Amino acid sequence: MWQGLIHKYAEFLPINERTPKLTLHEGNTPLLPIPAISQDLGIEGYVKFEGANPTGSFKDRGMVMAMAKAIEEGSEAVICASTGNTSAAAAAFAARAGIRCIVVIPDGKIAEGKLAQAVMYGAEIFAIKGNFDDALRMVRKIAETEPVTLVNSVNPYRIEGQKTAAFEVVDALGSAPDILSIPVGNAGNITAYWKGFKEYHERFQSGLPKMMGFEASGSAAIVRNQVIEDPETLATAIRIGNPASWDKALQARDESKGLIDEVTDEEIVEAYQLLAQKEGIFAEPASCASLAGMIKKVKDGSIPQGSKVVHVLTGNGLKDPNTAIETSPVKPARIENDYEVFASA
Ligand SMILES: Cc1ncc(COP(=O)(O)O)c(/C=C/C(=O)C(=O)O)c1O
Numbered sequence: 636m637w638q639g640l641i642h643k644y645a646e647f648l649p650i651n652e653r654t655p656k657l658t659l660h661e662g663n664t665p666l667l668p669i670p671a672i673s674q675d676l677g678i679e680g681y682v683k684f685e686g687a688n689p690t691g692s693f694k695d696r697g698m699v700m701a702m703a704k705a706i707e708e709g710s711e712a713v714i715c716a717s718t719g720n721t722s723a724a725a726a727a728f729a730a731r732a733g734i735r736c737i738v739v740i741p742d743g744k745i746a747e748g749k750l751a752q753a754v755m756y757g758a759e760i761f762a763i764k765g766n767f768d769d770a771l772r773m774v775r776k777i778a779e780t781e782p783v784t785l786v787n788s789v790n791p792y793r794i795e796g797q798k799t800a801a802f803e804v805v806d807a808l809g810s811a812p813d814i815l816s817i818p819v820g821n822a823g824n825i826t827a828y829w830k831g832f833k834e835y836h837e838r839f840q841s842g843l844p845k846m847m848g849f850e851a852s853g854s855a856a857i858v859r860n861q862v863i864e865d866p867e868t869l870a871t872a873i874r875i876g877n878p879a880s881w882d883k884a885l886q887a888r889d890e891s892k893g894l895i896d897e898v899t900d901e902e903i904v905e906a907y908q909l910l911a912q913k914e915g916i917f918a919e920p921a922s923c924a925s926l927a928g929m930i931k932k933v934k935d936g937s938i939p940q941g942s943k944v945v946h947v948l949t950g951n952g953l954k955d956p957n958t959a960i961e962t963s964p965v966k967p968a969r970i971e972n973d974y975e976v977f978a979s980a
Pocket residue numbers: 692716717718719720721722788818819820821822823824825872873919921922949950
């Protein structure tokens with residue numbers, strides 16, 4: 636039976652006999668081929684569906700590690716800033732571990748499904764009149780003086796947990812793909828994947844992919860090489876204007892001879908709908924920046940035909956039902972007997 640990441644990849648993780656074997660059975664997520672889209676793009680495409688994690692995003696990987704180490708070190712409370720998924724995962728694993736969870740979120744800019752999770756798992760939630768970057772500054776300051784453990788991806792244990800996704804990709808394919816395409820917000824995940832691929836390659840000579848990261852155009856700090864003061868994108872999970880792991884993202888890009896580019900909200904929505912309607916895979920908007928970016932790079936001719944590409948789909952589409960309905964082409968067709976008939980436009 637799958638016993639979670641700390642058990643499965645123990646030899647690669649900073650654990651010892653005192654580290655609690657915390658798990659909600661995170662990890663071991665599907666690596667699904669996407670045959671229809673691959674045919675259109677002329678690639679051998681896959682998606683790493685991280686929406687299948689216990690709280691519906693890749694954050695569970697990092698959070699189980701950060702929470703287990705916090706418990707080991709005697710912590711009684713954790714704190715994080717979040718655009719939603721970090722807080723959902725922190726709240727779930729804190730509940731599992733029996734400690735307090737304090738989250739600071741940008742008021743009104745968090746997808747409903749994520750807020751529902753933080754509420755239900757019992758987090759103490761503070762919504763601020765500001766954005767994620769303001770919230771992160773706030774919680775980093777609090778964690779300097781108060782007896783709480785910061786569990787944002789500046790916490791190295793988060794990166795340790797999240798690198799296991801790269802291990803799973805190589806375990807599933809037998810070697811590293813040519814390209815790993817991934818959305819970029821705070822840039823912890825691109826950092827983690829690259830660390831994982833390098834560690835596996837050192838041990839098993841499994842190869843190294845080109846890392847291709849994609850920011851939303853309205854919050855493309857790394858692409859524009861400047862902090863975006865008021866980031867704006869429909870993909871609220873990556874509505875981050877000052878990535879905390881900016882330098883490490885550049886290192887992953889340069890060491891892997893990859894790239895970091897941007898995609899517009901329109902390109903994200905197109906990929907979002909394509910995945911659902913052509914492959915039966917529902918991932919939240921930010922996740923689809925990985926596919927939107929690949930479509931863009933195929934169009935500009937920079938992806939060799941037949942490239943083996945893994946797209947990281949970082950969160951489940953159910954997290955953000957409002958965006959699905961607001962962007963859907965399916966509208967009420969007519970009213971019959973007091974109910975609406977919905978049909979494709
Ligand atoms: C679905 C989804 N896709 C991509 C990202 C970007 O990952 P990073 O580049 O490692 O930040 C996030 C990040 C979310 C938060 O930062 C948070 O939840 O506070 C996400 O939820």
